[in-house]
Amino acid sequence: MANNQQKGAGIVVLVSFLVGFIGALIVGWVVFPNVLYSRHYQPLNFSHVAHQDNDCEYCHYFRDDGTYSGVPNIDNCRECHEEMMGDSEAERILVEEYIQQNKPIPWLVYAWQPDNVYFSHAPHRDLDCVRCHRDVSQEEQNPPVYINRLTGYRKTTMKMVECEKCHAERGASNACQVCHK
């Protein structure tokens, strides 16, 4: 009987261990990642598909001084959207709330990097864009942006180790100041 009790107790302990274990795993692998990131949407939707008739370089271009336009500012948009070009809601917001008021659109950058990172597109211009960015060629609807509540990093923010690995492979310098400012 004592033995049975023993056994029973053992099973109880085992079960509660498993409950704790699996519970913690669920919290850790499912709950935590969802809690850690907040979800945001772009101020207005930008359909890359709708802009396929322009070159990418129309908005994402190098300046003569070697810098890159990145996400373009509204002067770029204004070139076509001085007046509304359709009657979608996004278009209205774009024209009325930003272009006409000359307000920059607060795009959320997916590849956001912290202040201390220096990233320049110039040395990377021979790489495919999709090596680091999502492929937007078929994109109608901007995906939501997930932002780490603690660090401000996006879920899509590339971590240092990626940069280092690629640099190492290509023999590019991994000296600190190459990527940090």
Added chain:
Amino acid sequence: MKVGRRAFIGFVAGGIAGTLLSPIPWKLADDIAIWTQNWSWRPSPKRGHRAGVGTLCTMCGSACSVEVDLVDRQRAIYVRGSSLSPLNKGGLCALGASAVQFLYSPYRVRQPLRQTKKRGDRTGFKAISWKEAIGELGARLKKLYEEGKGHQVACLSGQRYTSLYELWSLFCGALGSSNLFAMPRETDGHSAVSQALFGHEGPFAFRLYRATGILNFGAEWADGWSSCAPMGRMYEEWVREVPGKGRTEIVHVSSRLSMSASKSNEWIPVKPGTEAALALGIAHVLIRENRVFRGVEEYEGYLNWIDSSGETRQGFRDYVLKEYSPDRVSGITGAPAAKIEELARWVASQPSPLVVWGSEGFGGPGFFHHEMAYVALNMLLGNFEDKGLCTFTPVTNSLKAAQGEESLAEERLDVAAGTSGLVGARSNSIYAFFEALAQGKGYPVDVLLVCEANPIYSMADAALVRDAWSKAGFTVAMTGFMDETALEADLILPTPVMLERWDDVTAVPGLPFALYGLSAPVINPLYDVKHPGDVVLQLAAMVGDETRRALPWKKYEDVLKAQVKFIADQGIGAVSDDKTDFSHLEPDKTPKKNYRNAADLLKKLKKGSLWYAPVASTSQFVKTETGKPRFFASVLENAGMGLEKPELLMPHFLALQSSGSEQEYPLLLVAYGVSYISSGYFPNSPLMMKNLWDFELKGNDGFIGVNPATAKELGLAEGMSVVVETPQGKARARVHLSPAVSPGLIAAVKGLGHWAYDEYLADKGLRVTELTEVQLDPVTALGVERVTRAKLVRA
């Protein structure tokens, strides 16, 4: 129970194991580290594209061209020198480099303020609209104008060689007031001397880049004299090993070892304020040894001359030979007689010698007779001949009072009050004006307008200034910053600061050629501010017909465009670029015109280029009857000055006449300036404060430099607290033992001890203007700051 406890332990163990196998601890450790890398309270620079745009720096009048780095064409973050100006050739001074700090300074005035309580009460300022502000001020002026009391309006301008000053001049003239002053500057002293000796009124100019040997009487060229960056470039030229010319040798004469003295090839220490005597001693040796320029004998007054009364008077030659023997001069200055002779011979041996002088190391104008001595020495060297190194600076200005109309203006207050000098209203004698105002002489001043200057803080003899200020009826400060003068104003009209506004330069005193520069805004004003020029134009529109006629422009911008058009219409001169070298400018070499029309010129000037004209030969300027310079001041003769003491017409040395007794005040205090501390309208930027030496400021304590020997006598040690006392006032300071000051002298740096602005500036260091004495020159009534009698008492 037991099972329960075990189960609990099992559960906890499972939880721990699970957690360890989940990302939580690891991701969190990493994320927390990342969090520390991006703390939200850590200022994060706004992102954007950085690119430069050219303009002209107008923090001082030196016409340095700069490039401003803007982020996304909105935020100014950095200013660098640009090589479009051949003056600074890409160099920049600490003040210019701080431009954006002033732009974004917390102590900027953001809207018009009206003092609603007692004048000077910081809590009394109330924000009002521009309409109210201009309305009130305009109404006052209109009333005075209409009552014919326009002369009771006085105006003190921080700018001088700019269109804004000319605008004030037109405005005051139209209003009927002669009470327009600029802040004191060294060149103030030049006008009377040049008028007296050359018949031309204007700042002296030097062809510094041509000199092979420079005899320097207290012009602290490495400490901010003339201008910081252009002088830096000049120094670079001087020390460059140029094949034909070698390096320029510099001999520095002064009583305190300044940076300029340290950098010169030789330093001749003299007793404070005796530089002019040394100059005359050298003149003596040159004449005695017959080492002077031949043609000087043709100059009136070199040899004996006949005065207006027909009497023969001793000429400069004999006067100097008689009075300024090396031995006597050695007695005055403390420099050995042999050294004086050696210097004279050295000067004479130079292919291109030049004598320059400054305000004897203390800033501001000098004594009339002393300046005459330096000019005379240059004359002896032939420097005022056409091939010589001295000439005058032309001013480029098209804003004149409408022709044919007589000025209706009343006499200036100091003239009216009798505090002015022999040359009367010819002189920018602001101290004489303040004296009259303080003493309530002449007529009352109803409105006192201060435009972008900070007299309350930066003028010496601060007590006098405060006294006069209290007498003014209604004080208006047009200023970008909440400075000491603004604190004392009844009405504060906020002005834009450098990168937000239009400005120009009509002349750079000291440069031997005409020059015009323009500074256009590169960003929108941050606050609800108005350009003083626009304010003046608006006031002019309000006040009356005269003012409307005299100031017909809508915007200050139009005024500058008119200036540019005026230049373009003349069609001479050229615009500088990064190849231009001003040292190649010669009277005979006309630069090739390289702008198409006014619009093109404007475009080029806006980028920071300078318009310049060829060097004017000296003889063009000389307007005496003989067409030659002269050695005596006929002005004074006319004013009856030379009657009792004939030498008063001649260059001569004036011994120190300080107030206070030598017994009570055994020491002499000198307030000196340095290049890295700003003592004018602009305070020190926070990043300039970073660079102060430990012997200038420590915590909030200021310092007084004392020669170690003097200190030993007084029982003072490094760092000790003392009270510095002069007849003017008292101040606490700590002792710094400095062999740079001569025994018996004590020295304090200018530009510290503000009480306005913010915590980064206020109450730091010694406010030396509370201590310094100003002497009014008998001829020009200019306030001359030399040494002040003082004593040190251990605190």
Added chain:
Amino acid sequence: MSGKQHNGEHGHGKGSVRYGMVIDLDKCTGCMACAVACHQENNVSFLPDETDKTRNIAWMRMYYLENGRDYPEYRFAYLPRPCFHCDSPHHTPCTFVCPVNATQRDERTGIVNMIYPRCIGCRYCMVACPYHARCFNWWDPRWPEPMEEMLNPEVSTRMRGVIEKCTFCHHRLNRARDKARIEGRDPDGVEYTPACVEACPTGAIVFGNLMDPESEVARLSKDPRAFQISAKLKTYPKVYYLSSQPWVRKLSDKGL
């Protein structure tokens, strides 16, 4: 005393890049423009009380040299001191000791860099550096409102508890390299100008590649007037000074 070290010794191959600086103390008039420009450019923070030089942050710091004589023989000079980006073999004093590799010398440029987000603030590097080139952020940096507007986005601001120091404006190097790349030039050894150099009105500071025999710095670093500070420590500074004054040169190292 005159630096002979940048002739391809220390294992830096010839033709490689070693950025360095020569500061002419004869020319320096102490106007401090270099320091202001540097700190402006590099978002160096300031305190209400900047007079405690043992606590404030300065990348380009001025030292006051005196000849030790009495009036009137007394003379003084200013010495601007950036980080010397020491070129001692293998390591600089500071990079040698950083436990987390937060400061390293980039052997392709010779720049001693500093990566703030990695620094744990142990201050060992500060202790190691005999030149006081390194400053610790004793406080949270703060700019009075609205001065944050003037921050340079090309340089990240530091946080409390980390070390910072002169970087030879390496962000400008990065920009220059990018420009070179876009223009199809070789980014290595590209010329660029740090803020201090740019600002100096007397041209007292010269900057460039010490390994490029054509460069002005290389020439000047071999000038008879050239010396390094505390050369006996074998730190091999890449910042050389020039002076024609024997007393200044004597102050350059102990035991001279």
Added chain:
Amino acid sequence: MDRALIPEGVKRCPFPVFALWLLFLFALMGWGVWAGAMVLWKGLNLTGLNNYFGFGLYITVDLGVIALGAGAFFSGFLFYGLSRFFPALKEIKKIINLAVVVGFVCYTGALLVLLLEIGQPLRGWFGYWHPNVHSMLTEVIFCITCYAIVLTIEYVPIILENRKLDAIRPLHVFGHSLHEIMALFALTGTFLSFFHQGSLGGVAGVLFARPFCYRTGFFIWPWTFFLFVISAIASGPAFTALICRAIEKFARRPLVDRSVYELIGKIEGSILAIYIMLKIADTLYWAMVTAPEMGFKLTDFYRQPYGMWLLFAELVVCGVIPAAILLSPRCRASNTLLFGAFFLDCTGVVINRFVMTVQALAVPVMPFDKWEVYVPTVYEWAPSIGMLAYGALIISLSYRYLPLFPRERELNPL
């Protein structure tokens, strides 16, 4: 009240008295924790550290405490390692538990203080993640952590000997098994500790641009590496002995045989003598060769308050003299002299650590640089003192509740 927890067969002071003592210690610790928390919250600007004195009291205390904590590893080495060959060393067993506790206290305390010392404690783990193999500090971080873990492992079986805990079967087995392999840990500890004592010496010795501390050396290790090791060995057991003596005084009862003190005295005397000879040789070589090569004269290094007196105190007063005392059997016979010598010995090592940390930074290197003086603030004193209080607490608790001293029962028949 806590009778049940006190080991059998020994006497302890009444609980209220003990509680008062605890209260006092808690107060000190509270003060230290408050100061530490302030430092973490407000930043290191609260301390007396500055850009000249990047290291100060924290590091001095850390270095000192770790040197004195070396008693743990060295006693362990003597007992587990050498006593096999020199049976005389078996004596050490009588004090080995205390040595472990003291070591544990010193190391964990040092780790806590180290956490305050760095500007970014939340990034502290970068030391393991991005280690710079050249940095002595990296070695220190690794070894201290490892050795703290080892000490914890060594301490656990001692804790498990508590009556109550020992009664729990699994714990008993666990404790016993740990005991079995203690030699392994002791020797690992020896190795680790040896290494990082050296590394701590290296911390100063590798500063090749700091003439005061730079030393030439052997292969990649500067002489300070070895000197620190030896000085730690020369003082650690002495410190343990002092603590033991202090407990005896407090408890008013003998806890170990005097022979143990004698033995420690003999060992420490010999090692201290060797150390002092080496240290003097090192000082001479440094003063006559190393420093002059860097342009420095010996007198360049000493200016008040960091005068030559420090050198004299360190080498003679706290070096030669205690070594002489400890080497003389007659002196060793006197308690006053024996423990006095122990005390001087420990003081000397702490002075050495202080000098290598603080004075090293006071000496200007650039000829035109200034001497500075360092004054720690209360924010440094409090955590340091709190840390000592923490040590006292652990030791008090251990003494009260654990059978630290195997001989206690014999020496104090109830």
